[in-house]
Amino acid sequence: MDPIDVASLLDDRPGDGVFRVHRGVFSDPRIFELEMKYIFEANWVFLGLTSQVPHPHDYLTTTVGRQPVVVMRDGEGNLNAFINSCPHKGAKLCHLAQGNRKIHVCQYHSWSFDSAGRIRGLKFKEDGHYSPAFDDDSHDLPKLPRFEVYRGFMFGSMSDDVLPLGEYLGEAKTFIDIAVDTSPQGLELVPGVVGFTYQGNWKLQLENCSDQYHFTSTHPSYLRVLDRRAERGWEGTVRANVRGRGGRKAQQFPADGLEHIAGGSTSFEHGHVLNWNRRTVNDSHPLYERAEELKERFGEARRDWMFNTRNLTLFPNVQIAENASSQLRVIRPIAPNKTEMLTYCIAPVGESPSARAQRIRQYEDFFNPSGLATPDDTINYEDCQDGHMNPLAPWLQGYARGMTLASGDGDPFIDKLGVKALSSAIGGVELGDETIFHTYYRTWRRLLLKGLNAERAAARAGTNNTASAPAGTMETVR
């Protein structure tokens, strides 16, 4: 395939008020290949929650880019991430989504490993007539060069050349804190995982979660259902935390000069973003039972933020969507035009049974590929994907709203949290800021160019880095 000029796919001219994305970023297989190599397999990616592997020898399987990965807790309680593939012939070692095992035996030739990834048994080793060179090799499971946890969120990187996780997450950490602090014991996943695919690029999911502009256009059937329930009474149905068309503007905020502000968007270094809507503290939210306690512990401003809807993306593969309910989404790109989503209801540990049931009902109502809202999103992604090969009008126009509003000067809402944003914008329900997407694509461009430049430098130096990029990072482990 011809090389591709990555920089030419973003028309990013802040001075001219222009930010446009070329449709090719969603459809070109060469771009997808670069994204796998230089974003997913050379950068921090989300792996799971520590609460999924609470006990010694617990494990969970996932993927990093195209690589099968297993996260294990060893006998001493330490967590590590490994390539889930036997060093002998490459067979997958752990086959289930989650489990508990002291010793993992490869089902192909019975090489066995402990939960710290160390080789424990190599079948018929003594009779194997191995050369001394074989013994010079490590037979342990290849460990991901970087693995770190922030407040229960586990991340790994297949490249050692990344910032410490705390620096990578940066100011976005505050919004992880706000989610985790809703319970003194932190967050857990409600049992039951829902997986689905859509025929579209992974970045469509990345964008949609941060897209305030689509809500009333994509989800009118959901909003009308809420109106129908409100008129008829909530009996036998789900009392939503989101308001229907009738109630969208009816919330009463204190007359502090900001009562017209419905929400906003905030973007951070390294591609993380938050978009949010104000919500009054009211009993349609399962957190209401803790409203006073949270105010005492964290102060009114921070407590109020816990009730706001908040869609947080941690680039590139995880979203915590707290709007109609609370969802953890893990994005896995399969192909330029195919994406897998694993979705979970994420909830504060120790909430009352009635609050938990309310949260779950609100979740199923809105989310899920069988819910009242998510399918209308994903079908829109597929419609977008169909148009992403269009060569006549290649520049998409969906990154322009808010261009003359967004700034790096902060806003009264994030200022209360002491958060410093790369850019933020606040406004009424009609704002639908699109500058929130800019940090996604600037980060995307930076990571791809970093990888390509390293590749070219290596080629000039006479080594073939193209073939060894993923393998090379693994070699550093040994």
Next chain:
Amino acid sequence: MSTALTPAAAAEFLYREALLLDRQRFDDWVGLYADDAVYWIPAWKSEHQLTDNPDTELSLLYCASRSALVDRVWRLTSNLSVASMPLARTSHSVTNVLVERAEGDCVEVCSSWSSHVYNPKYKSQHVYFGSYEHTLRREDAGWKIARKKIMLLNDFIPTVLDLYMV
């Protein structure tokens, strides 16, 4: 009125429900349900374990009344849901119908089902399959569905699953 629903009549009831879905006569379909009907598609919590408590575990779909189903049916033909325009075409097969328990005005029936789903927009097709548990209850207006649990065996979903597809 004291005789229980015969196995043949129970099977016919299930076939009729499937027919109404395939013909997209959604108002008639929802008319088969009791006012307090529970309609439940549990999620899976592991490779071989369904969730079993809808208040503490996640479901794909859980409706606790007929009016909740009425809302969902309204959405399908509202022209306000892009995921429902155009509606997919479906063909349900219900087999292995077994009356598990019959006590006067209440009958529990289990069965196997598959549903071929064709999406005319993308010219794509998919088969969902699994088993049903129906609780049928005799009311003044005849037999109604008091509870329906749908065990979906292939729960990795290509974009959309709606109640007329399962």
